[in-house]
Amino acid sequence: MSQIVMENPQQYRVAMQAAALAFLERHQGQHLDQEELAERTTRHLVEALDVPTFMASRLVHLALSQLHNGAEWVGLDLAAGPDEHLVILVDTDSGQRALIPRRILSDAFLAQAGAR
Incomplete structure (x- = not known):
């Protein structure tokens, strides 16, 4: 030992x-x-x-x-939405995707996601 x-x-x-x-x-x-x-x-x-x-x-x-702990569990795919009013949230663990209206996300959040 x-x-x-x-x-x-x-x-x-x-x-x-x-x-x-x-x-x-x-x-x-x-x-x-x-x-x-x-x-x-x-x-x-x-x-x-x-x-x-x-x-x-x-x-x-x-x-x-x-x-x-602290790992990103969600991603944002700005380009994959069918039009400019929708974005796709991605669960990075499971790969599941959800289409959501862009208007419910803040401009700061979208700008930060677009910078990545």
Whole structure:
């Protein structure tokens, strides 16, 4: 067992959660669904870093929360609407799209979305 575990269990958990978060960030773009990504990350912690399975799954859950904390969950597609009075909101997690009237969005919000 690693020296860090013996000296400070909290420090060990923080370090292993950081390792899980780093793995998630590196592999999230591989178009895996969230459950597959979580399983793969858990397997990485267990096999590569010798984290106990019960702890690895909990650390992955916490790291996933960190990963999605503050992440954009909605996008705005200004060009895809059928006319200039409609825009499409996009749920970036699920890919679902919703057509909404442009008039209900503030000019500042539209300007910021157009700048991206």
